[in-house]
Amino acid sequence: EADIYQTPRYLVIGTGKKITLECSQTMGHDKMYWYQQDPGMELHLIHYSYGVNSTEKGDLSSESTVSRIRTEHFPLTLESARPSHTSQYLCASSETAILGTDTQYFGPGTRLTVL
């Protein structure tokens, strides 16, 4: 079982609020990721990090920001939430593998609803 945690599991907030979704892992993995999952189930990579002080934008443009100050922690922040941000957010981590074929492990997800 992977030790990766996300809080909160569910969040309902009003438009314009600032929120931070927490993600932490205890496996010492160097890489971490944030995915957004739409109602049609498709997964979109929105941010990733290859180590401390490294962050990159993913394939899907997102108004969120991330930081990686500690290896185990990779929070995602929305400065001003909007209804279009309503989605399931999944955090994952992996350890760099030989030949670069890492196995990603996922947290339980945060379901965000913006009213």
Add this chain to the structure above:
Amino acid sequence: GNSVTQMEGPVTLSEEAFLTINCTYTATGYPSLFWYVQYPGEGLQLLLKATKADDKGSNKGFEATYRKETTSFHLEKGSVQVSDSAVYFCALIPGFQKLVFGTGTRLLVSP
């Protein structure tokens, strides 16, 4: 480019039926292949993986074989249970690139 194609769902089966969910891929180099499962309201769990051609991944009665000649990684289970109802994602990772997911296949098992 790299891509994964999964059969569209939902797949509806009765308990104890045989399950196959098709997955084919296009990739550069020698990717690793994965099946993830997502139960309702949960995140993704790694179900099984295979790292090279002809490898068979297996877990919880599910199996998939990495077939390089047909670029396939079909998921099978001999006898499904109601508790197997979930969404199944096929995925691949080419070396030193990002994980690529299929669109997911929903499985519904009735008693």
